[in-house]
Amino acid sequence: MTPVRTRIAPSPTGLDLHIGNAYTALINYVVAKKHKGQFIIRIEDTDRTRLIEGSEQRIVESLTWLGIPHDEGPDIGGPYAPYRQSERLGMYKKYAEKLVENGHAYYCFCSSDRLEAMRKKQEEGHQPPMYDGLCKRIPHEEAIKRIRAGEKYVMRLNVPDTGTTTFHDLIRGDISFENKLIDDQVILKSDGYPTYHLGVVVDDHEMKISHVIRGEEWISSTPKHILLYQFFGWDVPVYAHLSVLRNPDKSKLSKRKNPVWVGEYRKRGFLKDAMLNYLALMAWSHPSGKELFSVKEMMEVFDLSQIQTTAPVFDQEKLRWMNGEYLRKIQNSEFRIQIYEFFKRKYPIEMIEKVLPLLTERMKTLAEFESLAGFFFERPKEYERPLKVTPLKVGIEALTESEWNHDAMEKAIRDASDKEGVQAKDVFMELRVAITGKTVGPPLLESLEILGKTETLERISNW
RNA sequence: GGCGCGUUCGUCUAGAGGCCUAGGACGGUUGGUUCUCAACCAACAAAUCACCGGUUCGAAUCCGGUACGCGCUACCA
Numbered sequence: 001m002t003p004v005r006t007r008i009a010p011s012p013t014g015l016d017l018h019i020g021n022a023y024t025a026l027i028n029y030v031v032a033k034k035h036k037g038q039f040i041i042r043i044e045d046t047d048r049t050r051l052i053e054g055s056e057q058r059i060v061e062s063l064t065w066l067g068i069p070h071d072e073g074p075d076i077g078g079p080y081a082p083y084r085q086s087e088r089l090g091m092y093k094k095y096a097e098k099l100v101e102n103g104h105a106y107y108c109f110c111s112s113d114r115l116e117a118m119r120k121k122q123e124e125g126h127q128p129p130m131y132d133g134l135c136k137r138i139p140h141e142e143a144i145k146r147i148r149a150g151e152k153y154v155m156r157l158n159v160p161d162t163g164t165t166t167f168h169d170l171i172r173g174d175i176s177f178e179n180k181l182i183d184d185q186v187i188l189k190s191d192g193y194p195t196y197h198l199g200v201v202v203d204d205h206e207m208k209i210s211h212v213i214r215g216e217e218w219i220s221s222t223p224k225h226i227l228l229y230q231f232f233g234w235d236v237p238v239y240a241h242l243s244v245l246r247n248p249d250k251s252k253l254s255k256r257k258n259p260v261w262v263g264e265y266r267k268r269g270f271l272k273d274a275m276l277n278y279l280a281l282m283a284w285s286h287p288s289g290k291e292l293f294s295v296k297e298m299m300e301v302f303d304l305s306q307i308q309t310t311a312p313v314f315d316q317e318k319l320r321w322m323n324g325e326y327l328r329k330i331q332n333s334e335f336r337i338q339i340y341e342f343f344k345r346k347y348p349i350e351m352i353e354k355v356l357p358l359l360t361e362r363m364k365t366l367a368e369f370e371s372l373a374g375f376f377f378e379r380p381k382e383y384e385r386p387l388k389v390t391p392l393k394v395g396i397e398a399l400t401e402s403e404w405n406h407d408a409m410e411k412a413i414r415d416a417s418d419k420e421g422v423q424a425k426d427v428f429m430e431l432r433v434a435i436t437g438k439t440v441g442p443p444l445l446e447s448l449e450i451l452g453k454t455e456t457l458e459r460i461s462n463w
Numbered sequence: 464g465g466c467g468c469g470u471u472c473g474u475c476u477a478g479a480g481g482c483c484u485a486g487g488a489c490g491g492u493u494g495g496u497u498c499u500c501a502a503c504c505a506a507c508a509a510a511u512c513a514c515c516g517g518u519u520c521g522a523a524u525c526c527g528g529u530a531c532g533c534g535c536u537a538c539c540a
Contacts, residue, residue, distance in 0.1 A: 011540050047539050112538075119537095128465050129536065154538050172468070181466060181536095189538040196540050220467055220535040241468085243533095248474080250532060278475095281488090285476055291488055308476075311533065315474050318489040328502085361502040372500090413498085428498030440500040 004037030005210050009044045009200065012055035016261035017062035019314065020215060020245050020253055023279045026295070027242060027304075028213050029068045034299045037210070041073035042203060043084045046193040056084075062262040066272045067295070072207075080207040085199050092194035095202050095232070096155045096187055100140075104231040105187060107143040107153045108135040131156065131184040155188040157197070157224060165223040170240040171307050177223040185224050197221060201228040209237055213304070216241040216311070217252075240304050243283050243311040253314055269342060269366030271330075274323040283308040292325060324364040332356060342366045347377055354450050358442035372441060376451065379459055380437025389463065391422045392430035396460050399431070404453045406445045434460045 006028040010021050017025075032039040041063070043056050060075050072078025082088055099105035108131075110118075119129045135143075136158065147153055159182045166176040187198035194202070204212060219241050229236045247257040259265060265275060273294065280298050281291065284307050327335070336352045355373050362372055394416050402412035413431075417424040432444050435456060441447070448456050 009540090013540075044540065050539065108538090115537090123464085126464060152538095156538095175467075177466075183536080186538050191538075193538085195538070199540095215534095216468065217534055217540090243469085246533080252534075281475060283475090285487095289477070289487060291475090309469060310471095310476095311469075312476090313474060315489070318475065321489055324502095359501095362500065364501095410498085425498055432499060438499090442500085444498055 002210055003208075004032055004035035005040065005208055006032040006037065006213055007040040007042055007204070007207065007209050009042045009203075009214075010059050011044045011047065011050070012059065013047065013050040013052055014055055014059075014261070015052065016055070016058045016263040017066075018253075019260050019262060019265070019279075021059070022062070022066060022068075022262050022275070023245060023282060024214060024242060025063060025066075025068050026276060026279050027307075028211075030295065030299050030302050031211060031213060031304060032071075034302055038071040039068070040078070040207060040209070041070045041083065042207065043074050043086075044196065044199060045084060045086045046189075046195065046199055048191065048193065058263065062266075065266060066262065066276060068276075085194070085203065088203070089192060089194075091206070092188060092198055092202055093192065096194070096198060099157075099187075099231055100155065102231065104158050105155050106136050106158055107138070107147065108156045108186070109138075109143075109146060109151055109153050110135060128181065130181075133184060136184070152190045154186045154190050156184040157187050157227065159184055159224070159227060165226050167222055167226050167236065167239055169219075170238060170304050172219075172241065172309055175219065175222070177220075179223075182223055182227070185221075187228075197224050197228065201225050201232075201234075204237060205229070205232070205234050211238045211240065211304075213240045213242060215244050217244060240307070242307065243309060245282060245314045246311050248313055248315075250311075250313065258314060258316070267367075269368065270319070270323050271326045271338075271366075274319065274326040277326070278319045278322050282312045282314070283310065292322070320364045327363055327366070328360055332360075335360065338366060339369050343370065351376060355442075358446055358450075362442065375436040375438070375441070376447070380435075382437060383433055384438050385433065387433055387463070388426065388430050391417075391426040392434055392460070392463055394420045394422055395427040395431040395434075396457075396463060398427075399448075399453075399460075400457060404449065406449055409445050409448065431460070434463060 008021060008025045008028055010017070029039045031037075041060065045051060045056070056074065060073065063070065070076070072080065072083060074083040077083070096105055100107065110131075115131070118132055122129045135156070143153075159179055161180045163179045164176050165179055165182070166174055168174050185197055186195050188194050200212075203209075222239065222241075226236060245253040247253055249257065251257070253260055255261070259268070262275070266272075276295055277292060280293070280295070284302075286293055286298070287301050330338070332353075336349060336356050339352050339356070340347070340349045355376050359369065359372055363369060395413060398412040398416035399409060402409045413427055414424050417427050428444055429439065432441065433439060435444075435448070435451070
């Protein structure tokens with residue numbers, strides 16, 4: 001059996017790893033590792049106009065943060081290096097020329113103006129916008145002459161105009177396209193870079209990729225890739241097109257409507273295990289029906305053919321719930337380090353340690369620590385609402401007299417409330433607002449134990 | 464417009480002809496617990512399985528059509 005090798009092929013054209021890419025990466029990784037194979041990162045940086053500085057590093061970094069390690073890639077190399085398409089240019093040109101030799105590709109000298117005019121005309125005539133094949137009729141010798149003379153050119157795929165091209169998709173079954181509707185796609189651009197189509201096919205073959213698992217937006221261009229494999233005489237890999245993640249309005253997940261960068265979620269205090277678990281639930285479910293599971297558990301039972309074909313909506317709300325579940329699962333010792341690092345060591349770790357037990361079941365993200373526990377570190381600058389002085393006075397008096405432990409304080413407050421004829425819960429609430437500035441937060445008495453009598457009384461002494 | 468892919472509670476999904484008066488999870492509502500908020504427990508609401516037709520003794524499940532959504536239609540990926 002041929003070894004299983006999968007890959008993700010991101011373009012460094014975004015600020016970070018897109019959540020959709022993270023999803024694709026997860027599935028690719030799981031498939032590879034389930035079969036003891038390799039997972040590879042290949043950077044498809046052939047669009048020089050859209051490159052973003054630092055994008056590649058952040059993509060790799062985010063993947064590492066998520067805990068999806070790669071066996072080969074631009075940063076660590078591997079047996080099929082380089083893993084950056086911009087460093088493999090010679091190869092594409094060589095292969096494209098081979099295609100020309102066999103009549104499966106041709107040189108094209110059309111200007112973008114002509115192409116534009118052509119498309120406009122086609123559109124007006126309700127014709128599908130496709131290259132009209134003008135340069136296909138240029139004799140080979142003449143084309144060579146023009147190139148030698150320094151004329152700019154691209155190479156186009158010579159798609160047969162009869163027949164159909166079919167491929168099998170592991171998730172969706174057989175999919176066919178009529179050749180006459182497939183465009184003579186540019187495969188090598190005038191700047192010498194390949195387009196995606198040539199790039200993927202050549203590299204996937206060269207890198208011995210066994211399974212091409214990518215987003216469904218590629219279904220329409222897959223027949224071009226199949227044709228390329230056929231023209232080169234290469235074996236076609238296994239295809240599986242994953243559903244794309246969507247915004248709540250069902251459009252393709254986009255930064256306009258959702259945070260889409262992995263780093264963004266990290267910054268908001270999401271845990272990588274929760275992210276991975278949630279992503280795993282997109283278009284797939286654990287056979288046992290459980291919702292909370294690790295990547296390792298997923299690997300044991302995962303089967304590509306069980307993936308749903310419907311494009312799922314990425315639901316922030318459920319992710320938050322799941323993150324809360326994971327937060328409560330992690331050990332306190334690790335939790336406090338996470339908080340410590342998350343807030344860039346802004347809060348002393350000893351204090352975090354003391355306070356954390358009161359907060360674990362109240363937090364859904366690491367970031368929420370601040371709004372929930374900020375008062376431990378800083379006196380309130382403002383109050384969420386005006387205070388009711390009567391019950392507050394009762395509370396202050398009770399606390400002033402009380403010994404500083406939970407039971408004593410509780411008894412003091414309840415006794416004083418009874419005596420003064422006010423509701424104990426009102427007293428608790430006014431004390432809470434006066435001391436923390438907020439109406440919601442961790443249990444009051446436990447918090448006061450940590451805060452200490454001196455600090456507490458100082459906060460309320462002005463009333 | 465053309466081509467392609469899809470369509471089960473608001474959302475993620477279970478479901479592979481009888482086990483489905485369609486199950487679970489998130490979210491929602493109500494109640495319990497409680498010093499607030501959570502957490503926890505209990506309960507409830509929520510899908511005429513997009514629609515129409517066909518196959519079958521029987522269809523969410525198979526077939527056909529329609530509608531709707533999404534994707535692609537670049538010297539972007």
